Amino acid sequence: xxxxxxxRIERPRTVEEACTLLSQGGRPLAGGTDLLPNVKxxxxxxxxxxxxxxxxxxxxxxxxxxxxxxxxxxxPALRDCTRSVATPTIQRMGTxxxxxxxxxxxxxxxxxxxxxxxxxxGACLKCEGxxxxxxxxxxxxxxxxxxxxxxxxxxxxxAQVELASVRGRRTLPVDRLHERARDELLVRVILPSDPPAxxxxxxxxxxxxxxxxxxxxxxxxGVAVLSAIGPRPLRxxxxxxxxxxxxxxxxxxxPLDTHNAPSTWRKxxxxxxxxxxxxxxxx
Amino acid sequence: MLDGRQKVTGTAQYTDDLKRPxxxxxxxxxxxxxxARILGIDASAALAMEGVHLVLTGQDLPTRYxxxxxxxxxxALAMDKVRFVGEExxxxxxxxxxxxxxxxxxxxxxxxxxxAVLSLDEALDPASPLIHEGRxxxxxxxxxxxxxxxxxxxxxxxxxVVLEADYDYPGSxxxxxxxxxALAEWDGRLTxxxxxxxxxxxxxxxxxxLGLDPAEVRVIKPAVGxxxxxxxxxxxxxxxxxxxxxxxxxxxxxLLDREEVFYAHRGRHRTRMRLKMGVTHDGVxxxxxLDADAEGGAYASYxxxxxxxxxxxxxxxxxxDDFSFTARRVYTNxxxxxxxxxxxxxxxxxxxxxxxxxxxxAIGMDPAELRRRNAVQPDTETANGLxxxxxxxxxxIDKVVEASGYGTRDPGPNRGLGLAASAYMCGALHPxxxxxxxxxxxxxxxxxxxxxxxxxxxxxxxxxxxxxxxxLVADRLGIPLQHVRVLEADTDxxxxxxxxxxSRITFMAGNAALSAANQLAEVLDAELPFAKAVExxxxxxxxxxxxxxxTPPKIGSRFRRQSVGPSPAYSFTAQVAEVEVDPxxxxxxxxxxxxxxxxGKALDERMVLGQIEGSVYMGVGEALLEEQRYDGPMLVxxxxxxxNIPTVHETPEILALIVETHDPEGPLGxxxxxxxxxxxxxxxxxxxxxxxxxxxxxxxxxxPDRVWRALRKR
Numbered sequence: 001x002x003x004x005x006x007x008r009i010e011r012p013r014t015v016e017e018a019c020t021l022l023s024q025g026g027r028p029l030a031g032g033t034d035l036l037p038n039v040k041x042x043x044x045x046x047x048x049x050x051x052x053x054x055x056x057x058x059x060x061x062x063x064x065x066x067x068x069x070x071x072x073x074x075x076p077a078l079r080d081c082t083r084s085v086a087t088p089t090i091q092r093m094g095t096x097x098x099x100x101x102x103x104x105x106x107x108x109x110x111x112x113x114x115x116x117x118x119x120x121x122g123a124c125l126k127c128e129g130x131x132x133x134x135x136x137x138x139x140x141x142x143x144x145x146x147x148x149x150x151x152x153x154x155x156x157x158x159a160q161v162e163l164a165s166v167r168g169r170r171t172l173p174v175d176r177l178h179e180r181a182r183d184e185l186l187v188r189v190i191l192p193s194d195p196p197a198x199x200x201x202x203x204x205x206x207x208x209x210x211x212x213x214x215x216x217x218x219x220x221x222g223v224a225v226l227s228a229i230g231p232r233p234l235r236x237x238x239x240x241x242x243x244x245x246x247x248x249x250x251x252x253x254x255p256l257d258t259h260n261a262p263s264t265w266r267k268x269x270x271x272x273x274x275x276x277x278x279x280x281x282x283x
Numbered sequence: 284m285l286d287g288r289q290k291v292t293g294t295a296q297y298t299d300d301l302k303r304p305x306x307x308x309x310x311x312x313x314x315x316x317x318x319a320r321i322l323g324i325d326a327s328a329a330l331a332m333e334g335v336h337l338v339l340t341g342q343d344l345p346t347r348y349x350x351x352x353x354x355x356x357x358x359a360l361a362m363d364k365v366r367f368v369g370e371e372x373x374x375x376x377x378x379x380x381x382x383x384x385x386x387x388x389x390x391x392x393x394x395x396x397x398x399a400v401l402s403l404d405e406a407l408d409p410a411s412p413l414i415h416e417g418r419x420x421x422x423x424x425x426x427x428x429x430x431x432x433x434x435x436x437x438x439x440x441x442x443x444v445v446l447e448a449d450y451d452y453p454g455s456x457x458x459x460x461x462x463x464x465a466l467a468e469w470d471g472r473l474t475x476x477x478x479x480x481x482x483x484x485x486x487x488x489x490x491x492x493l494g495l496d497p498a499e500v501r502v503i504k505p506a507v508g509x510x511x512x513x514x515x516x517x518x519x520x521x522x523x524x525x526x527x528x529x530x531x532x533x534x535x536x537x538l539l540d541r542e543e544v545f546y547a548h549r550g551r552h553r554t555r556m557r558l559k560m561g562v563t564h565d566g567v568x569x570x571x572x573l574d575a576d577a578e579g580g581a582y583a584s585y586x587x588x589x590x591x592x593x594x595x596x597x598x599x600x601x602x603x604d605d606f607s608f609t610a611r612r613v614y615t616n617x618x619x620x621x622x623x624x625x626x627x628x629x630x631x632x633x634x635x636x637x638x639x640x641x642x643x644x645a646i647g648m649d650p651a652e653l654r655r656r657n658a659v660q661p662d663t664e665t666a667n668g669l670x671x672x673x674x675x676x677x678x679x680i681d682k683v684v685e686a687s688g689y690g691t692r693d694p695g696p697n698r699g700l701g702l703a704a705s706a707y708m709c710g711a712l713h714p715x716x717x718x719x720x721x722x723x724x725x726x727x728x729x730x731x732x733x734x735x736x737x738x739x740x741x742x743x744x745x746x747x748x749x750x751x752x753x754x755l756v757a758d759r760l761g762i763p764l765q766h767v768r769v770l771e772a773d774t775d776x777x778x779x780x781x782x783x784x785x786s787r788i789t790f791m792a793g794n795a796a797l798s799a800a801n802q803l804a805e806v807l808d809a810e811l812p813f814a815k816a817v818e819x820x821x822x823x824x825x826x827x828x829x830x831x832x833x834t835p836p837k838i839g840s841r842f843r844r845q846s847v848g849p850s851p852a853y854s855f856t857a858q859v860a861e862v863e864v865d866p867x868x869x870x871x872x873x874x875x876x877x878x879x880x881x882x883g884k885a886l887d888e889r890m891v892l893g894q895i896e897g898s899v900y901m902g903v904g905e906a907l908l909e910e911q912r913y914d915g916p917m918l919v920x921x922x923x924x925x926x927n928i929p930t931v932h933e934t935p936e937i938l939a940l941i942v943e944t945h946d947p948e949g950p951l952g953x954x955x956x957x958x959x960x961x962x963x964x965x966x967x968x969x970x971x972x973x974x975x976x977x978x979x980x981x982x983x984x985x986x987p988d989r990v991w992r993a994l995r996k997r
Contacts, residue, residue: 001540003380003384107919111921111922114369115542115917117315118315118916120915120916205908205927206929207930207932208930208931208932209930210924260920265869265987272867
């Protein structure tokens with residue numbers, strides 16, 4: 001087992017107490033299923049962890065601290081996308097908030113500190129002090145793949161998220177979640193009362209545990225959100241004709257070389273997965 | 284099962300479970316370079332840290348070693364050069380692992396980076412830099428083996444059809460659940476606990492490297508959480524723990540983390556092959572030639588042996604009187620390869636079984652029939668001098684063909700059935716060092732309590748060898764299994780055994796155990812209950828202890844230089860895989876695998892079935908998912924998450940069928956079951972993919988992107 005670095009841990013009992021700690025540079029800790037492995041790999045090393053486990057408000061239906069399993073069991077529209085995360089054990093630990101805020105992933109980044117530093121041009125630019133992108137050597141931005149299984153579906157559901165900070169509370173549409181400030185706590189997800197039909201598909205190397213190679217969600221009106229192909233999910237109006245939908249998605253998506261599976265094949269699969277999603281939606 | 288209770292309840296003691304008063308912990312600083320000269324090491328800052336007790340560098344343990352004496356090219360820590368990313372350069376011993384790891388980061392190493400050799404082609408290019416200087420031949424080829432048996436050219440002339448094709452088999456690693464761990468103690472003598480498959484070789488090499496009399500070294504192998512060949516070498520963590528314990532006079536533990544196991548590696552060699560075979564219209568194989576190049580990483584490990592294994596089993600399980608091969612095992616600047624289940628035989632088996640399918644189709648013959656027609660026969664000798672005793676090949680083929688409906692059942696659209704078969708050895712005839720001493724010995728003692736103790740140097744690494752030996756003895760003596768206490772793999776107490784490799788324990792230690800049990804049985808009054816009979820025998824003969832040992836027969840071979848390949852017996856296997864291919868995505872699903880294995884005699888049916896299932900599982904992983912992937916110097920997937928071993932979802936339904944042929948030399952007729960059943964899995968799946976969608980997958984693993992590309996080319 002890899003050692004964790006020493007850190008202080010606080011267990012606030014209210015959202016407000018948590019916000020105060022976050023404003024002091026604290027790092028929220030919920031299920032820890034992604035954060036703790038990242039900390040062990042030296043991807044981040046927070047001095048203060050703010051464990052959210054005792055905050056009742058976050059455990060309410062669709063609260064950020066609800067486990068993926070609880071959400072899947074109670075919200076039919078989110079069943080498929082929560083059951084696709086990792087493994088049943090991780091679904092019972094990992095939370096809705098944690099999945100929404102999942103750090104983006106890349107084969108050049110999600111490695112040990114030793115590995116990243118051994119790279120010929122040093123650790124990549126997503127790491128502190130790194131300057132080089134191994135995915136797009138001429139680029140200056142990070143292309144690590146957005147990999148949160150629940151987000152494409154939540155976007156199509158036009159979900160809102162409630163954020164809290166020492167400055168107060170606000171609500172954002174889920175597709176603007178990236179506007180969240182570092183010290184803002186994700187409190188809950190708000191869903192519209194009458195959810196449309198959505199088909200969700202996850203492509204991955206194995207039928208469990210793996211992060212997505214491609215996420216495809218299509219709504220009954222022919223709007224798709226695809227993800228795991230770049231740093232942010234992509235909304236594409238693909239229509240409801242399966243063939244045309246596949247073509248439209250194919251033309252719009254350019255998977256990057258962030259995964260061990262080749263990007264040419266992943267691009268091909270954009271067409272296949274979108275067509276299949278639309279087929280099962282209309283068929 | 285003998286130790287099932289301890290395993291299931293978590294009370295079995297693995298090396299990392301062992302704790303000692305005043306125990307210290309070690310960690311390694313590893314090379315960030317694939318190939319570089321070490322100009323200097325400054326450990327002063329690390330040594331100044333609180334809690335740091337010792338820093339070791341290459342100069343502290345300069346004696347070269349290697350499990351195979353003809354290729355001793357390793358030192359415990361890198362000396363003048365580093366040869367792969369992840370190689371151990373400095374060992375730090377401190378009060379805890381965290382301190383040791385932090386201190387490693389405080390050590391400064393000056394490197395002069397050298398051009399690295401990162402592929403098979405670069406290794407074969409004479410213009411490439413040398414990874415190991417000072418070898419007799421200035422080359423990155425560790426070993427080239429060229430053998431000609433019979434007259435291959437005449438054989439090819441006799442053929443009606445000659446086919447040639449290229450195959451590429453990936454490197455993969457073992458992924459034992461338990462990572463490597465060693466605990467050393469010094470009290471004027473050395474005691475080394477380690478998660479090893481080779482306590483005896485570890486004993487010899489540790490004494491050699493530390494400059495100790497072997498009589499002052501005790502190696503103990505606690506419970507081991509699997510090896511699959513990955514713990515068949517001596518590793519830096521063992522030697523550094525031992526040296527640190529000696530210097531500090533305190534117990535020292537070195538536990539590898541998961542990523543470090545990927546650098547310890549010794550896994551499957553990625554092997555590029557070109558196979559040419561001839562066949563007549565009536566299905567007689569006439570000749571074969573194989574060129575095989577194996578990418579071996581930075582050190583030799585068992586690589587010399589690998590080079591032989593790539594070619595010597597071309598003569599099994601089908602009669603082939605005229606064949607030749609050229610195998611080269613090269614060095615590259617990647618983690619060292621070594622033995623993995625089916626060592627060196629897996630790769631050419633993939634090529635040959637796929638090739639047989641091609642040949643069968645070319646002459647319009649049922650692939651099962653082609654295999655039956657050429658099946659090796661009992662009590663014969665192969666062209667390269669392998670002595671064959673019992674053979675259950677045809678029965679294995681018949682069983683899987685019948686059970687699966689191969690050749691008669693249409694599995695449906697995009698589904699296919701594929702067949703493959705194989706043979707494997709039951710222990711290598713020759714130890715890795717030259718000796719005429721027994722390969723295995725078992726001592727049993729009985730007293731009037733009715734308990735029998737069984738002392739053996741074999742290494743139970745989770746495969747259940749202790750259970751098998753205990754069951755042999757218990758059954759022979761007519762006592763409950765739980766009345767046999769096994770004490771294994773403690774070089775102070777147990778007789779020498781060469782270890783858990785080459786599928787040798789059931790056959791060799793089994794014979795030794797049976798011999799000891801027979802000697803005991805001879806002095807017992809069969810009319811009496813066991814405890815009473817022992818008491819009576821004790822009164823007549825004194826305290827009862829018997830030693831059985833096993834030395835393989837000196838099998839005369841026409842081909843004198845064949846030191847790798849000969850075995851006292853061979854197991855045989857046939858498999859049919861049923862797959863489904865998604866023609867759009869290229870995704871392959873293996874639904875079922877039927878595996879019939881000739882294990883001679885199943886000493887314990889559940890153990891044999893378990894080995895068959897585990898073998899097929901590992902084969903499915905190598906067929907569909909697993910590959911050591913390098914991007915230049917970097918291993919890109921050194922984690923459990925990314926190395927892609929199958930989950931339960933990818934694991935097919937496995938229908939294991941046991942075939943018994945009662946080998947004349949096996950204990951009660953038994954042969955091996957631990958490795959052979961893996962050999963046919965990958966080619967059976969490849970042949971099934973061809974049956975399903977008509978494409979030949981000549982490069983494993985058959986990932987969806989590769990199958991998709993092959994389908995597009997069709």
